[in-house]
Amino acid sequence: MTVVDKIAPDEEKAGVRTSPRPTLRHRLSRWDVKVSPYLYIAPFFVVFGIVGLFPLLYTAYVSLFSWEAGDDDPAFIGLDNFKELFADTQFWNALENTVSIFLLSSVPQLIIAVLLAALLSARLRGATGWRVGVLLPYAASLVALGIIFANLFGPKYGLVNGLLQTIGLDPVDWQAGRFSSHAAIAIMVNWRWTGYNALIVLAAMQAIPKELHEAALIDGAGAARRFFSITLPLLKPTLIFVTITSTIGGLQIFTEPKLFDAMPGSNNGGSSNQFQTVTLYLYQTAFENYELGYASAIAWVLFVIIVLIALVNFFLTGRLTAVKKK
Amino acid sequence: MRSIRNGLVLALGITMTTFGLAACGGDDGGAPAASDPNAKVELSLATFTEFGYEELIPEYERLHPNIKITHRKTGQGGPYHQDLITKLAAGSGLADVTAVEEGHLSNVLDKGSKFNDLPKIGPAEASPDRWLGWKYDAAKTKDGKVIGYGTDIGPLAMCYRKDMLEAAGMPSDPEAVKPLFATWDSYFAAGDQYVTKTGGKAWFDSAAQNFNAMVNQLPTGYIGNDDKPTLESNQGIKDAWTKVTDAVAKGQSAKLTAFSNEWNSGFKQGAFATKVCPAWMLGVIEEHSGPENAGKWAVTAAFPGGGGNWGGSYLTVPTQSKHPKEAAELAAWLTAPEQQIKAFKAKGTFPSQVKALEDPALLSETDAYFGGAKIGQLFAEQAKKVAKPQYKGPGDGQIQENASSPALQAVEQGKSADEGWTQLLDAAKKITR
Numbered sequence: 001m002t003v004v005d006k007i008a009p010d011e012e013k014a015g016v017r018t019s020p021r022p023t024l025r026h027r028l029s030r031w032d033v034k035v036s037p038y039l040y041i042a043p044f045f046v047v048f049g050i051v052g053l054f055p056l057l058y059t060a061y062v063s064l065f066s067w068e069a070g071d072d073d074p075a076f077i078g079l080d081n082f083k084e085l086f087a088d089t090q091f092w093n094a095l096e097n098t099v100s101i102f103l104l105s106s107v108p109q110l111i112i113a114v115l116l117a118a119l120l121s122a123r124l125r126g127a128t129g130w131r132v133g134v135l136l137p138y139a140a141s142l143v144a145l146g147i148i149f150a151n152l153f154g155p156k157y158g159l160v161n162g163l164l165q166t167i168g169l170d171p172v173d174w175q176a177g178r179f180s181s182h183a184a185i186a187i188m189v190n191w192r193w194t195g196y197n198a199l200i201v202l203a204a205m206q207a208i209p210k211e212l213h214e215a216a217l218i219d220g221a222g223a224a225r226r227f228f229s230i231t232l233p234l235l236k237p238t239l240i241f242v243t244i245t246s247t248i249g250g251l252q253i254f255t256e257p258k259l260f261d262a263m264p265g266s267n268n269g270g271s272s273n274q275f276q277t278v279t280l281y282l283y284q285t286a287f288e289n290y291e292l293g294y295a296s297a298i299a300w301v302l303f304v305i306i307v308l309i310a311l312v313n314f315f316l317t318g319r320l321t322a323v324k325k326k
Numbered sequence: 327m328r329s330i331r332n333g334l335v336l337a338l339g340i341t342m343t344t345f346g347l348a349a350c351g352g353d354d355g356g357a358p359a360a361s362d363p364n365a366k367v368e369l370s371l372a373t374f375t376e377f378g379y380e381e382l383i384p385e386y387e388r389l390h391p392n393i394k395i396t397h398r399k400t401g402q403g404g405p406y407h408q409d410l411i412t413k414l415a416a417g418s419g420l421a422d423v424t425a426v427e428e429g430h431l432s433n434v435l436d437k438g439s440k441f442n443d444l445p446k447i448g449p450a451e452a453s454p455d456r457w458l459g460w461k462y463d464a465a466k467t468k469d470g471k472v473i474g475y476g477t478d479i480g481p482l483a484m485c486y487r488k489d490m491l492e493a494a495g496m497p498s499d500p501e502a503v504k505p506l507f508a509t510w511d512s513y514f515a516a517g518d519q520y521v522t523k524t525g526g527k528a529w530f531d532s533a534a535q536n537f538n539a540m541v542n543q544l545p546t547g548y549i550g551n552d553d554k555p556t557l558e559s560n561q562g563i564k565d566a567w568t569k570v571t572d573a574v575a576k577g578q579s580a581k582l583t584a585f586s587n588e589w590n591s592g593f594k595q596g597a598f599a600t601k602v603c604p605a606w607m608l609g610v611i612e613e614h615s616g617p618e619n620a621g622k623w624a625v626t627a628a629f630p631g632g633g634g635n636w637g638g639s640y641l642t643v644p645t646q647s648k649h650p651k652e653a654a655e656l657a658a659w660l661t662a663p664e665q666q667i668k669a670f671k672a673k674g675t676f677p678s679q680v681k682a683l684e685d686p687a688l689l690s691e692t693d694a695y696f697g698g699a700k701i702g703q704l705f706a707e708q709a710k711k712v713a714k715p716q717y718k719g720p721g722d723g724q725i726q727e728n729a730s731s732p733a734l735q736a737v738e739q740g741k742s743a744d745e746g747w748t749q750l751l752d753a754a755k756k757i758t759r
Contacts, residue, residue, distance in 0.1 A: 069415035070437055090756070150587065157591045176739035262583040263735070265405035268728055271736035272749060287408050288728070289757065290415070 056303075063296035069286075074293065081297035091298065093273055094281040095305075097182065101257070101277065102250035104186035105193075110242060112190070113197035114235070118227060120198065121205045131202070134195030142192065146259030149188045153260070175262050181275040188256045193249070197242050204238035205231060240317045244310050251306050254279040278302050367652050370396045372421035374406035376609050377477065377639070378669030379660060386659060393652065396421075402585065403427050404727055413646075414440050420644045422653035423660075426474060427639045429723035431464065432549075434642070436720055438467030442643040442650050444657070445472050452658035460714045461678040465640050474640025475661040478675035480604030481709035482539060482634040485611060488624045488697070490599045494523040500626040500699065507628040510540060510569055513600075517578040520599060528580035531598045533570045533738060534731040535584055539602045540566035541730070542716060543634045548726070548754065549719025555758040557725075557751055567750075570734065571743035581738040583731075590614045596622075604636040605676035605705045612695045625696050627704045633711025638678060676705050683709065721758045729753035 022030075063081055067074035085091055116134060124130055137145070152159045153174040161171035174184045208231060216226045232239075257275050258267065267284035269276025276284075278298065286295035373379065383395050398421060400406040407430040413419035414437055426434050434441070444452070454462050457476045465474035484507045491498040496519065497506070506516040517529035530536060541547055544562040549555055557563060573579065580598040582589040592598060593614035601611065603625060611623055641657040643650050659665060666677035667687050674693070682688060683706055691702030733750035737743055 069411060070440070147587075154588045154591075156582070156588050156597070157595065158588075173739060262586040262588065263727075263731065264585050265402045265408075266727070266732075268732050271732045271739055272741070284728075287412055288724070290411060 059296045059299050062293055063300055065293045067291070067293035067296075069290035069292055077293070081294050082301070084294070085297050085301060090273060090276075090281060091278070094269070094276050094278045097178075097257075097269070097273075097275055098251055098253065098277045098279075101182050101185050101189070101253055101275070102247070104182055105189040105253075106243075106246045106250050108186075109190045109194050109197065109246065110239070112194050113242070114201055114232075114239075116194065116198040117201035117205055118231070120202050131199065134198050136195070137192050138196040140192075142255050143259065145192060146188065146256055149184070149191070149256075150260050150262075153184045175260065175270060176274075178274040181260065181270060185253070185256045185260055185275060188260070189250070189253065193246065197246065200242055201235060201238055204235050208234050236318070240314060243313050243317050247310050247313050248306055251302065251309065252279050253277050254283065258283075365392065366394050367392055367649050368394045368396065369423065369649060369653055369656055370398060370421035371423045371425075371656070372398045372400070372406075372410075373425045374400040374403050374427070376606065376673040376675065377425065378671075378673030378675050381672060382660060382665055382668060386656060393656070395656070403430075407433075407723070410434075414644065418646055420646050422643065422647040422649055423657045424642050424644055425477070425639050426642055427637060427723075428464065429637070429718060429726065431474070431640065432718045432720045432722055433724075435465075435467050435473070438469065438471050438473055440645050441471070441473035442645055442647070442654065443471040443473065444475060444643065444654055447643070447650050448475070448654040448658050452661070456661075456663070456680065457678050458680060458683075461638070474642045475657050476678040477639045477641055477661055477666065478606065478637075478669070479678045479709060479712075480606055480635050480637035481676055481705045481712060482629045482636055483603050483605075483625050483627060483704060483708050484600060484629055485603035485607065485623055485625045485696075486600040487596060487598075487622055489622045490524075490527075490596060491520070494520050494527075494599075496520060496523070498624070500624055503626050504628040507600075507626065507630055510536075510566075510630040513630040514569060514573045514578065517573055517600075518576055521577050526577055528598045529573070529578040530600050530602070531580050531582050531589060531592060532584055533574050533579050533734040535602045536573075537566055537570045537730060537734055538726060539629075539634055539636060540570070540631065541726075542636055543631045544716065547716045547718065547722055548730075549717070549722050549758070551717050551719075553719045555721070555725075555754060557754050564747075567747055568743070571737050571746065574734075574738055575743070579738055583735055594619070602636070605674055605701075605708075606637060608674040608693060608696065608701065620695050621697050623696050625693075625699050625701060625704065627707050629708065629711070633708050635709075635712045638676075670702075674701070676709065724757050725754045729757060 064076060064078055065074040066077045066080070120127070120131055120134070153161075155161065155171065155173040155175060158174070160174070165171055172180050174180050212230050212234075213226055216230055221229070254277065257269050257277050257280055260275065261268065261270060267276075267280050267288055269280050273281075279302070282295050282298045282302065285291050285298060371379070371383070379397065383397055387393055387395060400409075407427065410420065410424060410426065410430075411433060414434075445454075452475060454472075456462075458479070461476040461479060462472070465476065466472055484503075486498075486503060488498045491503065496516070497503050505512065507513055520529045521527065541563055544560070544566075546556055546560060546562070548557060548560075548563070574581075580592055582592045582597060593611060594616055596619070601607070603611075608625070615623065641661055643653045643657060647653045660669075661679070663677065663679040663682035663685065666675070666679055666682050667685050669675050670677055670682070670688060671691065677683060677688065688702040689700075689706060691700070692698050693701045729750050733746045733753065736749060737746040741749070
């Protein structure tokens with residue numbers, strides 16, 4: 001401010017109008033311009049600092065201790081939790097399950113979402129009705145959904161196996177097998193998220209200029225050609241966004257596998273951890289075995305993995321949908 | 327949190343202005359309302375599954391107009407106790423009167439400093455001789471505090487489907503079936519017979535239910551008196567494992583995980599003919615089998631291996647409570663013989679109080695759903711067959727829920743008995759390390 005004060009008089013001399021020294025009001029309005037934007041965005045950053053950043057850093061701190069819930073003075077053990085974690089077969093098993101469920105859900109989900117969006121952007125009767133329709137599964141309660149699906153996939157009295165038997169197939173013990181349980185959980189995830197992602201993609205599709213499609217039509221391009229050469233490349237930023245959000249969600253999957261377990265309230269992820277995900281293992285470690293230090297280490301490793309996979313996704317999606325420059 | 331503090335400050339302010347009190351230092355969190363006999367004291371009570379207290383709570387409120395009770399009921403024991411330990415660690419959020427199941431009691435006794443010593447703050451009538459000796463002693467910490475008043479016990483009997491045994495051409499009268507349920511060997515032999523005669527129908531609901539009962543009967547369970555795991559050397563557990571997994575291999579299990587949705591449906595569908603039946607299971611069976619199956623279930627005063635105890639709980643008063651004295655009074659009243667008899671009538675929770683066990687009301691109690699069986703007398707008889715309950719060391723409940731039950735479920739889903747046993751050992755090691 002002092003600098004401004006010094007310069008201001010010179011400016012006045014140079015200036016045409018001879019105005020008096022900058023008044024308080026004048027100065028206030030200048031500060032207003034400089035400082036206000038920060039004040040307007042501050043609430044988010046303050047809240048994020050309290051409920052986001054602080055827990056993140058505190059978790060890192062806790063992960064350096066052997067900390068059992070209720071301990072009065074936990075012992076500092078450095079990186080031992082992480083050492084133990086990298087040798088923990090249950091953790092690797094959980095990570096494999098997570099990635100497997102993530103791939104089984106995200107890949108078909110995004111493909112279906114884009115196709116669904118393409119269908120919805122066509123001229124339909126009652127377009128709004130259809131669009132609301134695909135969002136309905138997302139609006140339903142996740143827990144209710146989990147309970148209903150767990151019932152549908154019941155090995156003995158489940159509707160799915162009932163249908164399979166009606167058409168002459170053998171019933172599947174969905175909870176027992178590794179692949180079958182992952183598939184069932186992926187179906188649950190897709191049921192909820194496909195419509196949601198389809199709507200986001202649809203919004204981006206609607207924003208593509210009509211002229212491009214008209215020009216392509218005149219050039220004699222068919223619907224498929226237009227979809228692959230115009231629509232997809234122009235959807236790139238949206239697809240990156242959707243991929244990254246579903247990656248973050250997919251790697252944190254928790255509710256579906258927890259409710260899918262036949263044993264109520266269990267965090268085992270099946271009789272032999274065949275569908276225990278990383279977050280489920282994290283929860284079990286923290287709130288069933290009360291090993292908060294070890295659980296914090298799991299949380300941080302999961303965080304790093306999500307960041308890495310999101311980065312890889314970002315570059316891959318960019319590559320796949322890149323518009324070739326000639 | 328802040329609103330609570332503001333509320334306290336406000337309450338303090340009001341009491342100070344009303345009574346013209348001088349500011350009193352050093353009184354941390356002691357509710358000022360206690361100084362006013364007409365102020366409402368709000369108590370919370372947390373229970374899981376069925377304690378049978380629904381009608382007792384309004385009764386207590388009628389007797390004590392200054393008390394208001396909020397009852398928090400949870401369906402499942404497992405998640406309830408996770409929540410309990412978490413809140414114990416957090417230092418807030420527990421109910422004034424908090425129920426603890428005996429399988430989880432050892433984990434709580436470890437943290438005895440976080441609970442009130444009930445003989446110190448509770449009323450005089452809640453003296454040790456109110457309860458069965460072993461029941462009272464089990465709630466003692468290593469330094470001699472008593473942190474819980476016993477509510478119920480779970481003496482074991484056998485429940486079975488009369489109509490299904492009859493259809494299989496087997497004895498079905500409560501007296502005539504006793505030989506079938508004399509020992510575990512005779513029980514599984516009868517199971518073989520049943521499976522053969524019915525062309526492959528299941529004899530029991532799930533292996534884990536029987537295995538838990540078998541392990542509970544042993545002199546030493548998963549954890550020894552020295553708080554060390556015994557699985558590696560405990561031959562009794564290994565034998566029980568072999569017997570149960572053999573029965574699974576022979577098709578005796580309906581493979582329905584206890585308390586799962588499928589298990590609930592299984593009762594309605596008549597998926598299994600017999601069921602390990604602690605006293606509190608009667609209410610569960612009635613609820614899930616529904617009125618259409620009334621009279622088909624029966625219970626008999628016999629249990630393989632003599633007798634046993636599965637479950638039963640305590641009411642504790644955590645030090646978090648703002649009204650420990652009132653909470654202890656409520657807990658003492660709820661666990662008095664008269665009230666436990668009422669709870670028994672409501673939900674079949676079997677009383678642990680000496681007087682209640684001799685009560686004519688209990689001895690004459692019948693259950694219409696179970697064909698008018700004299701269940702009071704029957705379970706009192708079964709309770710006498712329990713020598714003393716097994717010592718439950720820290721981690722015992724977790725081994726049952728996260729090691730042995732899942733391992734048996736894995737065997738039912740197709741793993742070999744040996745693979746299952748290895749899985750049990752590994753999981754138990756992880757829990758007790």
